[in-house]
Amino acid sequence: MNTLRQFGSKVRVPALSIFVALLIGALFLVFTDIEVLGMLLSDPLGALALGFGRAASSYSALFRGAFGDPANFSKALASGDVQLWARALRPIVESVVASVPLIFVGLGVSVAFRTGIFNIGGAGQFAMGAVGGAVAALVFGAGVIPAPIAILLMMFFGLLGGALWAFLPGLLKARVGASEVITTIMLNFIASQLIFFLVSNVEFIQKPPRIQPVSKELSQFVDLPGILPIASLRLDISIIVALISAVAVSWFLFRSTRGFELRAAGLNIAAAKYAGMGASTSIITAMLISGAISGLGGALVAVGTVKQLSPGIAGSVGFTAIAIALVGGTRPSGVVATALVFGLLQHGGSLMQVETSIPIEMLLFIQALVIAFIAAPDLTLGILKNPFRRRQVKAAK
Amino acid sequence: MSVNAATVALGDGAEAHQQLFASRVRAGLFALFTLISLWITTSSSGVQSNFSLWSDKIGGTNLPFSVPVDLLWGGVTLIFGLMGLFQFIRGAAFKWRLAIGLISPLLVFALLARLLDGTTANLTVFFTSTLSFAIPVGVGALAGIVAERSGFLNIAIEGKLLFGAMVGSIASSITGIAIAGPIAGALFGALVSLFLAWLGIRYKVDQIIAGTVINIGAVGITSFAYLRILQPYSEFNRPIGIDTIQIPLLSEIPVLGPILFSLSPYFYGSVGLVLFFTYMIYRTRWGLRLRAAGEQPSAAGTVGVDVVKLRYRAMIIAGLLAGFAGSFISLSGTGGFGINTSAGKGFIALAAVIFGAWNPIFAFGASLVFGMATAATTLLSGLGVGLPPQILLSIPYVVTLIVVAGLIGRVRAPASAGRPYDQG
Numbered sequence: 088m089n090t091l092r093q094f095g096s097k098v099r100v101p102a103l104s105i106f107v108a109l110l111i112g113a114l115f116l117v118f119t120d121i122e123v124l125g126m127l128l129s130d131p132l133g134a135l136a137l138g139f140g141r142a143a144s145s146y147s148a149l150f151r152g153a154f155g156d157p158a159n160f161s162k163a164l165a166s167g168d169v170q171l172w173a174r175a176l177r178p179i180v181e182s183v184v185a186s187v188p189l190i191f192v193g194l195g196v197s198v199a200f201r202t203g204i205f206n207i208g209g210a211g212q213f214a215m216g217a218v219g220g221a222v223a224a225l226v227f228g229a230g231v232i233p234a235p236i237a238i239l240l241m242m243f244f245g246l247l248g249g250a251l252w253a254f255l256p257g258l259l260k261a262r263v264g265a266s267e268v269i270t271t272i273m274l275n276f277i278a279s280q281l282i283f284f285l286v287s288n289v290e291f292i293q294k295p296p297r298i299q300p301v302s303k304e305l306s307q308f309v310d311l312p313g314i315l316p317i318a319s320l321r322l323d324i325s326i327i328v329a330l331i332s333a334v335a336v337s338w339f340l341f342r343s344t345r346g347f348e349l350r351a352a353g354l355n356i357a358a359a360k361y362a363g364m365g366a367s368t369s370i371i372t373a374m375l376i377s378g379a380i381s382g383l384g385g386a387l388v389a390v391g392t393v394k395q396l397s398p399g400i401a402g403s404v405g406f407t408a409i410a411i412a413l414v415g416g417t418r419p420s421g422v423v424a425t426a427l428v429f430g431l432l433q434h435g436g437s438l439m440q441v442e443t444s445i446p447i448e449m450l451l452f453i454q455a456l457v458i459a460f461i462a463a464p465d466l467t468l469g470i471l472k473n474p475f476r477r478r479q480v481k482a483a484k
Numbered sequence: 485m486s487v488n489a490a491t492v493a494l495g496d497g498a499e500a501h502q503q504l505f506a507s508r509v510r511a512g513l514f515a516l517f518t519l520i521s522l523w524i525t526t527s528s529s530g531v532q533s534n535f536s537l538w539s540d541k542i543g544g545t546n547l548p549f550s551v552p553v554d555l556l557w558g559g560v561t562l563i564f565g566l567m568g569l570f571q572f573i574r575g576a577a578f579k580w581r582l583a584i585g586l587i588s589p590l591l592v593f594a595l596l597a598r599l600l601d602g603t604t605a606n607l608t609v610f611f612t613s614t615l616s617f618a619i620p621v622g623v624g625a626l627a628g629i630v631a632e633r634s635g636f637l638n639i640a641i642e643g644k645l646l647f648g649a650m651v652g653s654i655a656s657s658i659t660g661i662a663i664a665g666p667i668a669g670a671l672f673g674a675l676v677s678l679f680l681a682w683l684g685i686r687y688k689v690d691q692i693i694a695g696t697v698i699n700i701g702a703v704g705i706t707s708f709a710y711l712r713i714l715q716p717y718s719e720f721n722r723p724i725g726i727d728t729i730q731i732p733l734l735s736e737i738p739v740l741g742p743i744l745f746s747l748s749p750y751f752y753g754s755v756g757l758v759l760f761f762t763y764m765i766y767r768t769r770w771g772l773r774l775r776a777a778g779e780q781p782s783a784a785g786t787v788g789v790d791v792v793k794l795r796y797r798a799m800i801i802a803g804l805l806a807g808f809a810g811s812f813i814s815l816s817g818t819g820g821f822g823i824n825t826s827a828g829k830g831f832i833a834l835a836a837v838i839f840g841a842w843n844p845i846f847a848f849g850a851s852l853v854f855g856m857a858t859a860a861t862t863l864l865s866g867l868g869v870g871l872p873p874q875i876l877l878s879i880p881y882v883v884t885l886i887v888v889a890g891l892i893g894r895v896r897a898p899a900s901a902g903r904p905y906d907q908g
Contacts, residue, residue: 119712205692255885263506265888266838268639268692272831273888276881284874406700413693446711451704459697463687 101414101421104460105428108453109146115452116142116445145443152438153431155179173317178434180320184392186430188213190329191384192408193426194336195249195377197417201340202373203353208256208271210405211278212249212381213388218282219248220386221302221396225292228308237309241386242328249382250375252278257374261367267374275405283398292396302396311391325387330423332380337419339376349373381408403451407433410454413461429454503576510580514568521564524598525557533597534604539738542608542746547739556594563587581841585849592856596863603867610859611743615751616816618848618855620645620826623754623809624833625840625847626761627802631677633765633842634798635778635791637902639695640680641806642830643702644673648810650706653821654714656723665723666750666811673807674800676702681799685792688904699830707823714821721820726750726812750812755848757805762844774798778898781905791905806830828881835884842898850887857883 117123117138126134159175192209199206206212223244227237252274259265285292287300294303311323340346351359352369360366389396411429415421436447460466531553538544567587571578596605624641631638652669656662676698683694714721728748735745765771773794776784781791813829814821832854840847861876 119709121713121717205696207696259889263889266834269831269834269838269888270885272828273881273885276828277878277885280874280878280881284872287874288872403703406703409696409700446708448704448707448711451700452708453704455697455701455704458693458700459683459689462689462693462697463683466687 097416097421100464101416101425101461104414104457105453107460108456111456112449112453113139113142113146115449116145141443145439145445148439148442149432149435151435152178153182153435169317173319176317176320178438179431180315180322182431182434183326183427184322184430185433186426187325187329187392188384188388188404189407189411189426189429189433190326190333190423191387192381192404193411193415193422194329194332194419195379195381195384196405196408197412197415197419197422198336198340198349198380199373199377200412200417201353202349202369203356204257204260204267204370204373204377206253206256206271206374206377207268207405207409208253208274208378209381209408210401210403211271211275212252212378213385213404214275214278214282214401215252216245216249216378216382216385217389217396217400218278218285218385219382220245221305221389222292223386224305224309224390225303228305234309238311241309241390242383245386245389246379246383249385250379252382253374253378254371257371257378260374261370275401279398279401282396282400286396286398294395300398304394305390305396306394309390311387321392323387323391325384325391328383328387332383333419333423336376336380340419345372406451407454410458410461413458500576507571507576507578507580511568511571514564514571518561518564518568521557521561521594525554525561528553528557528598530554531598533600534602535597535607536604537739538606538608538742540742541735542612542742544742548604551597553594553597556590556597560587560591560594563590581839585839585846585853588853589856592853592860596860599864600867605863605867608742610856610863612747613859613862614852614855615743615747616855617858618851619748619750619754619812619816620809620829621833621836621854622848622851623757623805623812624830625836625851626758626844627805627809628834628837629765629840629842629844629847630761630774630798630805631802632837632898632901633774633778634795635781635898635900635903635905636681636684636795636799636802637691637695638680638799638802639692639834640676640698640702640830641833642826642828643695643698643700644676644803644806645810645813645826645830646702646706646824647676648673648807649814649825650709650714650810650821651807652811653723653814654720656815657720657820660724662724662726662815665726665815666808669811670804670808673805673810674803677799677803677806678796680803681796684904685795691902691904703824706821710821710823723815723820725817726815748812748816750816754809758844758848765844775898777905778900781900781903785905795905809833832880832884835888838897839887854880854883 117135120138120141123134123138123141126137155175155178159171163171163175192213195212196206196209220241223241224237227240228234232240253271256265256267256270256274259270260267283300286302287293290297292302294301311325313321313323314327315322338346340350348359348364349369349372351362351364352366352373356366359369385400389400393400407429411422411425415423415425432450432453433447436450439445440447532550533553533556534548534550536546536548539547564587567580567583570583571580596610624645627644628638628641648669651672652665655668656665658664680694680698683689683697684691689697710721726748728746731745735741737745765774773784773789777789777791777794777798784794785791810826813825833851836847836850836854839850858880861879865873865876
């Protein structure tokens with residue numbers, strides 16, 4: 088009972104933040120609908136009914152996209168046919184697939200946050216991990232090397248690519264105090280230009296007719312094994328690697344000496360220095376680990392999920408990861424749980440975009456709101472508690 | 485407090501040691517640059533680079549001339565050599581920042597000459613596009629300076645540029661009045677900035693996180709609004725562009741007239757703003773209080789300055805400036821607003837703030853250097869020079885990275901920028 092209450096108090100603010108953000112998102116949907124705005128003066132009630140009706144159907148598409156259509160589930164239950172089951176389960180499985188990059192980058196960003204570094208270069212580190220993984224897949228996946236070893240090498244080079252991209256901002260922060268906010272953002276831009284260059288100029292990487300700026304089909308070189316019994320559902324071992332990474336990060340941060348030093352540096356760098364812990368080393372280590380995890384994710388996603396390297400591979404994963412790290416309290420378990428929720432939103436959002444042509448960019452707005460609510464707990468709790476608190480005060484008097 | 489005192493006591497010797505180390509590293513880097521430019525000089529002997537200028541007006545009479553590339557690079561080599569030497573002799577006291585500021589225009593120019601590869605570059609275009617790129621970055625940097633001088637770390641310039649660009653374009657399209665664009669952009673920027681200040685001051689949200697909220701929200705909202713409204717109803721995204729103006733008499737000056745006196749009114753406005761705020765920050769009571777609030781807010785509070793109110797006001801001014809700068813992006817060209825149209829200029833502005841050491845004029849100078857780099861990139865990619873466009877496109881970001889790294893060196897930010905203030 089007690090643990091349940093503890094769990095409740097931990098989850099309350101994040102859950103409320105996401106819920107309120109979605110509500111504000113609905114208002115945003117209503118008031119950016121030109122037809123509704125046009126009707127608002129002549130027929131305000133009708134306009135609002137139309138607006139909220141549309142918002143409701145958008146959100147219903149979002150939920151069907153995230154969890155699956157209940158109608159499909161009942162059909163699958165009734166017949167038991169594998170094909171129908173695959174169809175019913177596909178949305179939720181795809182949501183989990185969408186959460187894999189978020190888990191990796193969310194974990195990576197969390198390690199940096201814990202050390203007091205605001206690493207907003209998750210996207211660049213993820214992208215460079217994808218480069219490392221893709222190149223390794225092209226080199227080692229040609230058939231000579233057995234598949235499991237090729238997969239390991241691919242993961243290793245992804246790790247390396249991400250770590251390399253995070254090393255520079257870490258070094259600059261530690262040695263000259265250069266703001267990581269600017270350096271990591273610049274490296275994000277440079278990473279995507281670099282990928283653009285690689286996939287449009289390098290014959291070894293670019294897809295054969297060499298017209299589009301994309302890489303060769305990576306699954307022909309390294310194929311990540313799936314983990315679900317139904318072959319048409321694409322959930323591969325990357326989710327397992329993601330969960331193992333979460334456990335490893337958790338152990339590292341909370342059970343190892345080095346992790347303690349990182350957290351100490353994050354809490355009070357002056358005190359950590361005074362206690363004889365190398366602040367520079369902590370910063371560089373944190374950035375290396377942070378980048379390595381994001382890079383590992385980049386390699387697995389590029390090779391396993393997207394199966395291609397393209398300039399837009401990272402998308403808005405860096406931003407989403409910040410929201411996830413903060414909502415998850417920069418705690419690995421929290422990050423995994425939040426990443427799953429955001430994965431649901433992400434995949435649900437893509438169905439919403441298809442069905443109701445609401446741009447998926449709306450999720451960025453929701454993420455910004457969620458970050459604001461989480462970072463200002465007083466604001467969030469104010470929304471939740473105020474009416475009750477006043478009553479309690481009165482009762483006490 | 486005691487912890488702070490301890491670090492100061494600990495820091496002194498370490499700081500001096502670090503500065504000496506940093507100046508040695510800088511000297512080494514300058515020596516390396518000297519060697520590289522020496523190599524470029526010798527490898528380009530006899531190569532001529534062709535330039536031209538418009539003498540009377542944009543697109544007017546051409547004034548062609550050529551410069552030997554090895555001469556330019558010889559100059560670069562010499563200056564780099566001297567910089568390395570002085571840096572080594574004078575150590576940490578050497579004014580390397582100024583030296584880099586002075587050499588970088590020549591360096592960009594020499595790089596441009598080396599890369600031209602037989603084609604002719606029009607320098608009037610080069611200089612005017614330098615100046616026009618410097619507008620959003622320079623004014624954005626000014627926004628950063630005003631905010632950070634007051635003690636609020638303003639990393640949300642990028643977001644405000646985006647909002648300013650979108651709102652400016654919509655306002656100008658709806659009203660059909662050209663001046664409505666910059667005004668609406670500035671006002672919306674102020675509104676966003678006020679929200680940011682509210683999060684940071686009222687709720688003490690970490691200022692970097694609060695800025696990130698704005699930056700992410702700006703990308704989300706503006707892209708969303710673009711796809712949902714501006715694209716299907718394109719009448720909302722057909723702003724009245726702000727045209728260049730010919731300043732009477734001055735624009736008649738040969739060569740200089742077309743470069744300096746036939747520009748967008750934005751440019752003259754920006755220069756005016758930079759001068760105005762330099763005066764305000766260093767020469768007025770408001771400026772003194774602003775700087776005090778950013779350096780030692782508790783002391784400012786003790787002598788009766790309302791630090792909270794002052795920071796709110798500074799943030800509103802910063803928002804006005806950033807929104808105004810943003811509106812330039814969508815109103816100066818013909819395209820109106822586009823997704824992510826600010827392309828990192830807000831972050832480059834932050835780099836200019838650092839390179840300009842929180843001084844508006846120096847920061848504007850730094851944004852001119854960024855402007856030159858970008859102008860050179862655009863010019864070269866327009867001429868179809870051999871380098872792949874992706875490398876050219878990433879040059880401004882690489883330059884920013886190098887500047888922020890400060891070629892190994894620290895500048896002192898306002899001491900309390902980023903710390904919330906408790907008005908006890």
